[in-house]
Amino acid sequence: MNRQKVVLNAAAIVVAVVTLLPIFFMLSTSLKPAGEIFSLTPRLLPSHPTWSNYGAVISGSAAGRPYWDFLRNSLAVTVIAVVASSLIAMLASIAVARFRFRFRTAYLIMLLIVQMLPQQALVIALYLDFRAVNMLDSLAGLTILYTAFALPVTIFMLRNFVAAVPRQLEEAAAIDGASPPRVFWHVLLPLVAPGMVTTSVFAFISTWNEFVFALAFLGTDQSKYTLPVYVTYFFGQHSASWGPIMAASTLFTIPVMIFFLIVQRRLRDGMIAGAVKG
Amino acid sequence: MRRRLAPYLLLAPSLAGIGLLLVWPALQVAERSFQNYGLPQVLGSEPATWAGFSNFTSILADPEFWLSLRISLIFAAVAVPLTLIAGTLVGLLLHRLGRKMAAFVSTAALLAWATPAVAASVVFVWMFSPDGGIVDWLLGEVPGLGGPARWSGYNWTTVSALPAYTVLTLIVVWQGFPFIAVSVLAGLKMMPSELAEAARVDGAGPWRVFRSVRYPILKPIFLVLLLLSIIWDFGVFTQAYLVTGQLGNRNEYNLGIYAYDKAFTMPPSYGLGSALALVLTVILLVITAGYVRSSVRQGALE
Numbered sequence: 001m002n003r004q005k006v007v008l009n010a011a012a013i014v015v016a017v018v019t020l021l022p023i024f025f026m027l028s029t030s031l032k033p034a035g036e037i038f039s040l041t042p043r044l045l046p047s048h049p050t051w052s053n054y055g056a057v058i059s060g061s062a063a064g065r066p067y068w069d070f071l072r073n074s075l076a077v078t079v080i081a082v083v084a085s086s087l088i089a090m091l092a093s094i095a096v097a098r099f100r101f102r103f104r105t106a107y108l109i110m111l112l113i114v115q116m117l118p119q120q121a122l123v124i125a126l127y128l129d130f131r132a133v134n135m136l137d138s139l140a141g142l143t144i145l146y147t148a149f150a151l152p153v154t155i156f157m158l159r160n161f162v163a164a165v166p167r168q169l170e171e172a173a174a175i176d177g178a179s180p181p182r183v184f185w186h187v188l189l190p191l192v193a194p195g196m197v198t199t200s201v202f203a204f205i206s207t208w209n210e211f212v213f214a215l216a217f218l219g220t221d222q223s224k225y226t227l228p229v230y231v232t233y234f235f236g237q238h239s240a241s242w243g244p245i246m247a248a249s250t251l252f253t254i255p256v257m258i259f260f261l262i263v264q265r266r267l268r269d270g271m272i273a274g275a276v277k278g
Numbered sequence: 279m280r281r282r283l284a285p286y287l288l289l290a291p292s293l294a295g296i297g298l299l300l301v302w303p304a305l306q307v308a309e310r311s312f313q314n315y316g317l318p319q320v321l322g323s324e325p326a327t328w329a330g331f332s333n334f335t336s337i338l339a340d341p342e343f344w345l346s347l348r349i350s351l352i353f354a355a356v357a358v359p360l361t362l363i364a365g366t367l368v369g370l371l372l373h374r375l376g377r378k379m380a381a382f383v384s385t386a387a388l389l390a391w392a393t394p395a396v397a398a399s400v401v402f403v404w405m406f407s408p409d410g411g412i413v414d415w416l417l418g419e420v421p422g423l424g425g426p427a428r429w430s431g432y433n434w435t436t437v438s439a440l441p442a443y444t445v446l447t448l449i450v451v452w453q454g455f456p457f458i459a460v461s462v463l464a465g466l467k468m469m470p471s472e473l474a475e476a477a478r479v480d481g482a483g484p485w486r487v488f489r490s491v492r493y494p495i496l497k498p499i500f501l502v503l504l505l506l507s508i509i510w511d512f513g514v515f516t517q518a519y520l521v522t523g524q525l526g527n528r529n530e531y532n533l534g535i536y537a538y539d540k541a542f543t544m545p546p547s548y549g550l551g552s553a554l555a556l557v558l559t560v561i562l563l564v565i566t567a568g569y570v571r572s573s574v575r576q577g578a579l580e
Contacts, residue, residue, distance in 0.1 A: 016386040026401045038410040088291045095288035114300045116566040118513040120534040121555030124541045125303035148299035209394040211516040228396040249397040260392045
């Protein structure tokens with residue numbers, strides 16, 4: 001029995017180490033001076049760790065503009081899209097979880113299907129539509145798009161949280177004379193709030209990481225780039241500066257990881273509740 | 279009356295958003311795939327004209343289409359089972375581990391899952407880089423593989439499809455197995471542990487326990503995971519785009535990149551790109567139909 005435990009734990013450590021290896025590699029390269037990166041016998045750890053790669057990325061001397069510009073773009077687009085889609089999804093979830101109406105099943109099936117539409121297909125049509133209304137090179141345009149993209153998954157997950165709130169609570173408040181908006185604000189919303197946090201993690205991650213549309217929509221104006229496009233551009237233009245590229249990738253990844261570590265427990269539950277794209 | 283209108287009012291904003299930005303463009307793709315639609319139409323100097331099936335016939339006559347379709351199919355056929363097997367093994371492992379060890383492993387796995395696709399791709403390309411990448415060095419050091427002379431400067435990503443898609447497979451498995459593992463673990467947690475215990479007492483080995491006790495109960499979960507994995511891997515874009523060198527290496531295009539390239543590389547042909555996108559969409563929707571059916575069966579829409 002004990003031997004089996006040793007084997008299992010050894011397997012666990014191997015799995016964890018192999019899984020963490022690429023992340024470790026990103027961090028370690030980002031801290032290496034250029035000379036060490038191209039040494040003939042690569043080492044796992046930097047022998048003379050340096051922040052200079054981060055300095056070059058943050059100041060913008062590595063590629064065009066300071067990192068903050070791209071961080072600001074990504075944050076603005078992501079936060080607004082997540083908040084907007086959570087609110088819209090909340091309304092839809094109440095409809096689906098609290099009412100029986102015609103087309104209810106049809107609506108849910110529609111959500112499942114649109115979730116699976118390949119982005120490379122939609123991007124062609126939406127590129128032309130956004131071009132026609134002059135919103136191609138615009139962060140506002142991307143934000144609207146991301147809000148809509150986050151809706152299907154968010155609604156699908158959020159409706160379970162709404163359905164889990166006992167109906168009697170709302171009915172009791174209504175009997176006491178509370179109007180529907182009051183019931184929503186004071187009864188339903190506080191109880192569903194934790195569920196909204198969970199679903200918004202998924203919306204946050206998929207929006208923060210979104211690449212295809214940002215790539216197609218944001219043209220040559222670097223000041224509009226979100227972080228995925230910036231890292232890609234940097235990688236394409238200066239493919240040999242691995243130190244700064246890894247520093248930029250790390251700075252791009254860290255916000256997701258922090259966000260994720262805070263809500264890790266809920267995240268695991270949420271992943272089970274709804275199938276979500278990685 | 280108000281009670282009857284209420285659900286529709288609540289659904290209106292989401293329907294507007296999804297309808298306008300997801301359903302409508304999907305229909306436009308279908309329409310444009312039967313049109314001549316290029317730069318003159320975008321600029322408004324010429325109207326779009328109906329092209330019948332000519333976009334489709336010229337795609338079918340293009341050897342690049344068949345190559346990209348083959349790459350997409352083979353990639354999904356390799357990456358999907360690998361992701362499912364790796365994820366299931368890790369899920370079974372998590373189920374047997376102590377609490378602290380399980381938390382450690384699942385945190386590592388979820389970190390891989392949470393890494394943005396762009397960052398993950400860039401890191402893997404660096405690891406497999408011909409100039410100073412660790413993999414070429416490592417393979418050169420392993421005796422019996424040909425030594426440093428064979429591997430030094432070996433270009434994995436931008437020369438031919440097989441090595442490039444080997445790297446892509448690693449990325450996709452690395453980012454995809456955590457989701458499978460967590461889902462399988464959730465399924466195992468719902469299962470009474472006495473079942474496996476009883477089978478073991480009766481002398482069943484680990485494979486037998488999995489095959490005869492766990493697999494039948496996990497089967498519906500596996501079906502959904504299989505369909506989702508096929509949809510994701512068949513349609514993979516971001517990682518493929520970055521690994522194959524951001525367009526240009528035409529011998530490494532999968533279906534998604536091929537469609538993107540047709541539509542956006544000068545001179546743009548949105549009609550041809552749309553036709554390709556329609557082919558990709560129809561293939562994925564057929565798989566989605568299976569996903570929807572199994573969701574309905576499991577009561578996920580209640």
